[in-house]
Amino acid sequence: MSKPNPSERKFTIRTWRSRKKRGEPITMMTAYDYTSARLVDRAGINVILVGDSLNMVMLGREGTASLTMDEAIHHCKAVARGAKRPFLIGDMPFMSYEVNQSEAIRNAGRFIKEGGMDAIKLEGGAARAETVRAIVNAGIPVMGHIGLTPQSISMLGGFRVQGRTARTAYRILQDAKALQEAGCFAIILESVPTQVAQLISEELTIPAIGIGAGAGCDGQVLVFHDMLGMFDEIQPKFVKEYAPIGRLIVDALQAYQSEVKERAFPTAEHATDMSEKAWGELQAMLSQNRKEQV
Ligand code: KIV
Numbered sequence: 001m002s003k004p005n006p007s008e009r010k011f012t013i014r015t016w017r018s019r020k021k022r023g024e025p026i027t028m029m030t031a032y033d034y035t036s037a038r039l040v041d042r043a044g045i046n047v048i049l050v051g052d053s054l055n056m057v058m059l060g061r062e063g064t065a066s067l068t069m070d071e072a073i074h075h076c077k078a079v080a081r082g083a084k085r086p087f088l089i090g091d092m093p094f095m096s097y098e099v100n101q102s103e104a105i106r107n108a109g110r111f112i113k114e115g116g117m118d119a120i121k122l123e124g125g126a127a128r129a130e131t132v133r134a135i136v137n138a139g140i141p142v143m144g145h146i147g148l149t150p151q152s153i154s155m156l157g158g159f160r161v162q163g164r165t166a167r168t169a170y171r172i173l174q175d176a177k178a179l180q181e182a183g184c185f186a187i188i189l190e191s192v193p194t195q196v197a198q199l200i201s202e203e204l205t206i207p208a209i210g211i212g213a214g215a216g217c218d219g220q221v222l223v224f225h226d227m228l229g230m231f232d233e234i235q236p237k238f239v240k241e242y243a244p245i246g247r248l249i250v251d252a253l254q255a256y257q258s259e260v261k262e263r264a265f266p267t268a269e270h271a272t273d274m275s276e277k278a279w280g281e282l283q284a285m286l287s288q289n290r291k292e293q294v
Pocket of ligand 1 (some may be wrong): 049051052053054091108188190211221223278
């Protein structure tokens with residue numbers, strides 16, 4: 001594994017802007033714990049999203065809606081301990097920002113103060129613009145998320161590509177512009193046709209990060225467990241498995257299990273022997289004990 005380059009600096013809100021200006025793609029990955037955050041940092045990925053997808057891939061629940069604020073913050077803290085250079089974004093759980101703006105600001109603030117995040121992400125387009133504005137005015141950078149928005153999956157009628165018709169594509173473009181105008185520093189475009197995503201990326205001055213949105217975006221994001229073959233309950237078309245880590249883990253666990261059963265593990269290399277002197281003294285003590293008991 002290549003070593004991290006210590007001279008590489010922290011990715012900041014200014015880096016987002018300069019990357020967009022230079023047309024240099026931004027890499028983003030989810031992470032939910034200390035160890036995976038360290039690996040993502042070590043790989044040189046620019047941005048970590050502590051996504052609410054953790055509700056499924058870490059906590060084994062159906063969908064993302066039942067994640068709580070406390071659970072999200074707990075995972076953010078672990079990621080912040082592990083990742084030093086990537087820009088860190090905490091995903092606001094369903095119903096943590098919809099009720100009113102004060103609650104949205106208070107909850108967004110927890111991601112920064114308690115979770116150690118640099119910014120928050122929330123789902124929704126023009127309907128969320130005022131909430132975005134309020135959070136940004138409180139001094140917290142906000143990333144938008146439009147197209148397929150998993151928190152409102154019941155409203156959307158399932159995991160399906162959004163913006164396939166001219167009318168719905170136009171609405172997504174309007175949503176993107178409303179979020180930019182409200183102060184978002186970037187947006188995620190999830191599951192929209194390639195042409196629509198490219199058009200939106202070109203129309204915006206802020207970066208648009210794609211997932212299932214083709215190569216024309218300003219960057220890409222994937223879920224850690226999906227790209228490493230560790231979560232097979234849902235396999236969207238847009239996921240590329242870069243390494244079969246899930247299968248390698250099962251293979252390794254099975255090898256361990258066989259070796260334990262066959263007493264092939266541990267060997268001398270993984271164990272510690274007592275010195276002959278100490279062993280002799282122990283034998284002498286035990287035989288003395290036995291004599292005293294007779
Ligand atoms: O929660 C998440 O992982 C996300 C990504 C799919 C963008 O929102």
